[in-house]
Amino acid sequence: MDASFLVAQLLTGLASASSLFITASGLTLVFGVTRIVNFAHGSLFMLGAYLAVTIVPRLLDLHYSLPMFALGALAAALIVGLIGVAIELILLRRIYRAPEIFQLLATFGVVLVVQDLVIRIWGPLDILGPRAPGVPRSVEILGQRISGYDLVLIAVGPTILGLLWLLMRRTRFGVLVRAATQDREMVGALGVDQAKLFTATLFVGSFLAGLGGALQIPFKPAQPAMDIAIISETFVVTVVGGMGSIPGAFLAAIAIGLLQAFGALIIPESTLVMAFLLMAVVLVVRPWGFLGKPDAHLGARTAIEGVKSLTPLDATGKAVVAIALVAGATLPLWSDAYGLKVAIETLCFALAAFALNLLIGVGGMVSFGHAAWFGVGAYAAGLLTVKLGLHMAPALIAAPLIAGAVAAFIGYFIVRLSGIYLAMLTLAAAQLIYALCFQWVAVTGGDNGVVGVWPAEWAAARAVYYGLTFLLCVAAIWLLRRAIHAPFGYALRGARDSHLRAEAVGIDVKGQRLAAFALAGAATGLAGGLYAFSKGSIDPTLLSIPMSIDFLAMVLIGGVQTLFGPVIGAGLLHAAKDFIMPLTDLWRTWLGLTIVALVLAFPQGVLGGLAQWRARFARSRKP
Amino acid sequence: MSNTRIDRRSLVAGAVAASAWGGQAASAQDAPVRIGELNSYSRMAAFCLPYRNAMQLAVEEINAQGGLKSLGARKFEIVFRDDGSTPGDAVRAAEELLTRENAAFIAGGFLSNVGLALADLANQRKTLYVATEPLTDALTLAQGNPYTFRIRPNTYMQTRMLVDAVKDKGVKRWAIVAPNYEYGTSAAAAFKRLMTAAVPGFEVVVEQFPALGKVEPGPVVGALAQARPDGIFNVLFGADLPAFVREGNNRGLFEKRLVASLLTGEPEYLLPLGDETPEGWIVTGYPADQIKDGPHGKFIAAYTAKFNEAPRCGSLLGYVSAHIMRDLIEKAGSTESGKLIAAFNDATFDSILGPIRMRGLDHQSTFGAWVGETTLNGRTPAMKNWKYVSGEAYLHPEDEVKAVRKS
Amino acid sequence: MTVLAVEGLSKSFDGVRAAQNVGFTVNAGELVALIGPNGAGKSTTFNMVGGQLKPDSGRILLDGNDIAGLSPRLILRRGVGRTFQIAQSFLSMTVIENVQLAIAARERETMRMGAPLRGLHADEAQTLLDKVGVADQAETLVAHLAYADIKRVEFALALAARPRMLLMDEPTAGMAPAERKSLMTLVATTAKTNGAAVLFTEHDVASVFAHADRVLVMARGEIIARGAPDEVRADPLVREVYLGRSAGTPGGQR
Numbered sequence A: 001m002d003a004s005f006l007v008a009q010l011l012t013g014l015a016s017a018s019s020l021f022i023t024a025s026g027l028t029l030v031f032g033v034t035r036i037v038n039f040a041h042g043s044l045f046m047l048g049a050y051l052a053v054t055i056v057p058r059l060l061d062l063h064y065s066l067p068m069f070a071l072g073a074l075a076a077a078l079i080v081g082l083i084g085v086a087i088e089l090i091l092l093r094r095i096y097r098a099p100e101i102f103q104l105l106a107t108f109g110v111v112l113v114v115q116d117l118v119i120r121i122w123g124p125l126d127i128l129g130p131r132a133p134g135v136p137r138s139v140e141i142l143g144q145r146i147s148g149y150d151l152v153l154i155a156v157g158p159t160i161l162g163l164l165w166l167l168m169r170r171t172r173f174g175v176l177v178r179a180a181t182q183d184r185e186m187v188g189a190l191g192v193d194q195a196k197l198f199t200a201t202l203f204v205g206s207f208l209a210g211l212g213g214a215l216q217i218p219f220k221p222a223q224p225a226m227d228i229a230i231i232s233e234t235f236v237v238t239v240v241g242g243m244g245s246i247p248g249a250f251l252a253a254i255a256i257g258l259l260q261a262f263g264a265l266i267i268p269e270s271t272l273v274m275a276f277l278l279m280a281v282v283l284v285v286r287p288w289g290f291l292g293k294p295d296a297h298l299g300a301r302t303a304i305e306g307v308k309s310l311t312p313l314d315a316t317g318k319a320v321v322a323i324a325l326v327a328g329a330t331l332p333l334w335s336d337a338y339g340l341k342v343a344i345e346t347l348c349f350a351l352a353a354f355a356l357n358l359l360i361g362v363g364g365m366v367s368f369g370h371a372a373w374f375g376v377g378a379y380a381a382g383l384l385t386v387k388l389g390l391h392m393a394p395a396l397i398a399a400p401l402i403a404g405a406v407a408a409f410i411g412y413f414i415v416r417l418s419g420i421y422l423a424m425l426t427l428a429a430a431q432l433i434y435a436l437c438f439q440w441v442a443v444t445g446g447d448n449g450v451v452g453v454w455p456a457e458w459a460a461a462r463a464v465y466y467g468l469t470f471l472l473c474v475a476a477i478w479l480l481r482r483a484i485h486a487p488f489g490y491a492l493r494g495a496r497d498s499h500l501r502a503e504a505v506g507i508d509v510k511g512q513r514l515a516a517f518a519l520a521g522a523a524t525g526l527a528g529g530l531y532a533f534s535k536g537s538i539d540p541t542l543l544s545i546p547m548s549i550d551f552l553a554m555v556l557i558g559g560v561q562t563l564f565g566p567v568i569g570a571g572l573l574h575a576a577k578d579f580i581m582p583l584t585d586l587w588r589t590w591l592g593l594t595i596v597a598l599v600l601a602f603p604q605g606v607l608g609g610l611a612q613w614r615a616r617f618a619r620s621r622k623p
Numbered sequence B: 001m002s003n004t005r006i007d008r009r010s011l012v013a014g015a016v017a018a019s020a021w022g023g024q025a026a027s028a029q030d031a032p033v034r035i036g037e038l039n040s041y042s043r044m045a046a047f048c049l050p051y052r053n054a055m056q057l058a059v060e061e062i063n064a065q066g067g068l069k070s071l072g073a074r075k076f077e078i079v080f081r082d083d084g085s086t087p088g089d090a091v092r093a094a095e096e097l098l099t100r101e102n103a104a105f106i107a108g109g110f111l112s113n114v115g116l117a118l119a120d121l122a123n124q125r126k127t128l129y130v131a132t133e134p135l136t137d138a139l140t141l142a143q144g145n146p147y148t149f150r151i152r153p154n155t156y157m158q159t160r161m162l163v164d165a166v167k168d169k170g171v172k173r174w175a176i177v178a179p180n181y182e183y184g185t186s187a188a189a190a191f192k193r194l195m196t197a198a199v200p201g202f203e204v205v206v207e208q209f210p211a212l213g214k215v216e217p218g219p220v221v222g223a224l225a226q227a228r229p230d231g232i233f234n235v236l237f238g239a240d241l242p243a244f245v246r247e248g249n250n251r252g253l254f255e256k257r258l259v260a261s262l263l264t265g266e267p268e269y270l271l272p273l274g275d276e277t278p279e280g281w282i283v284t285g286y287p288a289d290q291i292k293d294g295p296h297g298k299f300i301a302a303y304t305a306k307f308n309e310a311p312r313c314g315s316l317l318g319y320v321s322a323h324i325m326r327d328l329i330e331k332a333g334s335t336e337s338g339k340l341i342a343a344f345n346d347a348t349f350d351s352i353l354g355p356i357r358m359r360g361l362d363h364q365s366t367f368g369a370w371v372g373e374t375t376l377n378g379r380t381p382a383m384k385n386w387k388y389v390s391g392e393a394y395l396h397p398e399d400e401v402k403a404v405r406k407s
Numbered sequence C: 001m002t003v004l005a006v007e008g009l010s011k012s013f014d015g016v017r018a019a020q021n022v023g024f025t026v027n028a029g030e031l032v033a034l035i036g037p038n039g040a041g042k043s044t045t046f047n048m049v050g051g052q053l054k055p056d057s058g059r060i061l062l063d064g065n066d067i068a069g070l071s072p073r074l075i076l077r078r079g080v081g082r083t084f085q086i087a088q089s090f091l092s093m094t095v096i097e098n099v100q101l102a103i104a105a106r107e108r109e110t111m112r113m114g115a116p117l118r119g120l121h122a123d124e125a126q127t128l129l130d131k132v133g134v135a136d137q138a139e140t141l142v143a144h145l146a147y148a149d150i151k152r153v154e155f156a157l158a159l160a161a162r163p164r165m166l167l168m169d170e171p172t173a174g175m176a177p178a179e180r181k182s183l184m185t186l187v188a189t190t191a192k193t194n195g196a197a198v199l200f201t202e203h204d205v206a207s208v209f210a211h212a213d214r215v216l217v218m219a220r221g222e223i224i225a226r227g228a229p230d231e232v233r234a235d236p237l238v239r240e241v242y243l244g245r246s247a248g249t250p251g252g253q254r
């Protein structure tokens, strides 16, 4: 490898970095001010690209010149900025009082809708944009040919950084943004109109996402999956750079760009994990990122309202549970085989969601990577039966043990963090496990997974397997509920309510959280194992980000304040998916709209909302 | 334009769904025979929507011709379901089709992991699964089963067609670029194996496996160029392909180099290249725009008239598959799995591509592909110097199949 | 008998010397008041003794053993209970659950996942609530309590550890004068009957001089005076500090 090649590789890496930075700077800005983890940022990026491949060629037909190209890109970004404003006004503004994590769910609804929308408007074929006029196709540097547009990008990134710097230092908006990034309450106290500030921030953030999308059309096509591809990378940049820090995002983007450019030379497959590996390492070593502040409240602030006082079930509650149990136990008598199938899956999801709420609602630890334990359980069960010839029963015992052990190991690093940093480390950990399952083909079957994971002879009948699942899931949920009512759960909740007090009365906060992680991991692993046997196969989608988001959605839709909310959420979400998917091609739109509607209608979650409603009713009846 | 097309399609889908809703009770002698079709209509829309269009066209034709004659003119019906692009969703949807929709058997699948999961489900439930698209070799080799049959030429076959086309060009130093997932890595492995056998002195000077859908074209092109190969074997497709091609064109990566590229001639992947399309890449694909004669020409005309665009590779597959499934039921004279499977093994079907045989040994059909070169027709990408290659001569060698296939 | 002996304790934050060479002792059954204007370093000192902060240097001897730098948990296990200036209780739980949890934690039962907390240590918790005077609110969520009552719960939580050393950082802040007096009387009697040592900070000068056995005066991170209440009251340096306050810099804010 000669030096000129390394220089060329460096320059192309910097160009990727520049492009990534533009998009990520918007995300970090929005997060810094609003604390919203905006999943729709990738969608805005995608809209930027699609708008640009529509607008720019038309402008170039009028006059083929670089300024026209730039004008088109800016116009696309501007429209995207306005779309961001619309999302803020129509959706986010209504739920600022809800836990911050709830806004994440709302933005995820938007992601689903936009995915369908772009296919409807622009069709399913990828669209490559025009080249930038006047930019030479390639430039020779030290005998190496480099794309001319790469040099443009290398210049644009720092320019945007500079402009943002000016915006932050020289305008009132910038002053407010910086103040809000440091202390959101303070801005409220200063009498600033927070709503206006948020709207403006979403405009700028969305504009940057759109610009990022628009500027990449000369070298990457606009295509309907680009939202998902970019969002995880921008998350990584935001976290690695330090949440809310724009210069930090710049450095992080460069780090990732260079890692991708040079890592692939050494290990060609490495691009899959490089970014998340970096994020995991940074979070473990320096949780607040390159240039973020080791600021306790920034981490703690996203801790959400969770489970409150635990009262034993009242008469109504007992009746509802009894009816549900009887209905569940007798389901094979009155449902067809498919109904049982759906019920089996719902039970598995309900257990996983219940366990997730042990972490979120009880422990105050928001996990973006819960699918990891589900997947590890499924893989443990699947690999033990298919590769080692174990029977179903021992495999189902091993699944929770292995998932619990892995969760305990990874939890060791996770429980030292809090808030959004903790959430991001769970995401990174889940992605690393995903990458392992994806890449370790000899053992895991890679992305094809492993098939032949079917129940033992005695449980092969659908009704029997349903019975087994019902029994195990209900028992596991009951045990978890007991643990939540026991000193264990209280101590965990105590650590969430007040870290200081918990330590001062003798609770080992980290140990308590670690145990919760292991417990939740084990329960979720059992759910994963049961799910694997019901499907007959395992594959990496079981521990992918969308699966983690599904679990999060179940918990939030059901309600984090209630123990059984997540169970309801699992039922609702799975039923909705099962109902909508066969009806229409636009099932993602409808699923997204359902999520958004639920978020707006029940900002406390469905069960939380019902409980509130009941309480109000009871109060109004009192004399 | 694309707008109106989709509107109509969702209407059709709605109608199908509605009829499925109401028609549950009827399973009498005159009820239609239903096939459950699962595919990634929303996530892999570029391939799967034309695929479904063509299937619907075929169903209309079949029923206009009097339906299933061996079953007393019962109507032939396909119920479509999105497979959610995950094995989990796909298996659930398949169960729904089999239990609630009374599907006689299932078909479809785009992603390989979905295909394998459906195959295993079929094996478990002893139901026929017609894997139309999934390309993974495993489906008909190590993980093949008695109930699963594949229509499309698999990864190995298509790679082998390309190897045949390039092995005598005297190129020995090769670079390989493939997406980092099973399809990409197994195509790369097959290419190496076949070239090693066919070309003395064959060597791979560099390999790149960027993540699927996330290719950073600059670094990848840089790494390839640095190794100064004489030939490039490309497996990138979808959104990764235009990015790779443009960056390669910018930096002269393809100048004076032989490029063999899998699937690139398929309209789904070729059209997005636009005027960026390189000249003279050797590709597998489907030159639908240039076929005018015979039954195939008629299909293309009918499809174009109905949907206002030329058929895609997905369309061809959907159309031929629907007819194969019809013929299969006619041959079996029944919708029982046992009879269908017995009738499928080593059967030969007449198709618009000529006869297609379903090899009993591994349940792989001889559906072929077009091998040719890429070119630009004005500003429209196209294939030239193409010829249709039947899969017959490219199937996995029998001893290899016997060595790995369990049932 | 000396329970707590602090020697040469120092702590700075980014160059701000919050505590410098702080030294004092507290004996069993004795109430020692640590007073001084806001920002003097009182809470910093408390947090070092309680383990919430690691001292830069110095020793904290509890019954002669150095506990400096130990975790709050280990310090608690050696018999130090505390309240916080900004009340730290378990807001999502009822009053009695707060205390039950604290007792369960003391008994190392927090990993128990079986029997519910509800029935655990209920009697002991009830007794403590009676003592601090919030028994009638046992089933109320702490989040719904008046601030004065939350302060009482804080006290109960500190007592749950059966401490030999009680640290009380502004235990009566936010209380009405009458409540203040009753709480401080309670603290005093508790200390006397249990033989516990008490270190407390207080803004209300009247209650300091009414209840403290000895007084330590802190300003700018240093102890500037110490002695019996009457001696301290007469100390010109202290008068300067407090005159300065009454002369117009409210709360001693600098």
Ligand SMILES: Nc1ncnc2c1ncn2[C@@H]1O[C@H](COP(=O)(O)OP(=O)(O)O)[C@@H](O)[C@H]1O
Binding pocket: C013, C016, C017, C018, C036, C037, C038, C039, C040, C041, C042, C043, C044, C045
């Ligand atoms: N965590 C901290 N970080 C930085 N400075 C602190 C911190 N805690 C206290 N300080 C500073 O140390 C000094 C003493 O504070 P503190 O001990 O709270 O005083 P007091 O309790 O006497 O009012 C103050 O100047 C305060 O600003």
Ligand SMILES: [Mg+2]
Binding pocket: C039, C042, C043, C044, C085
């Ligand atoms: Mg203080």
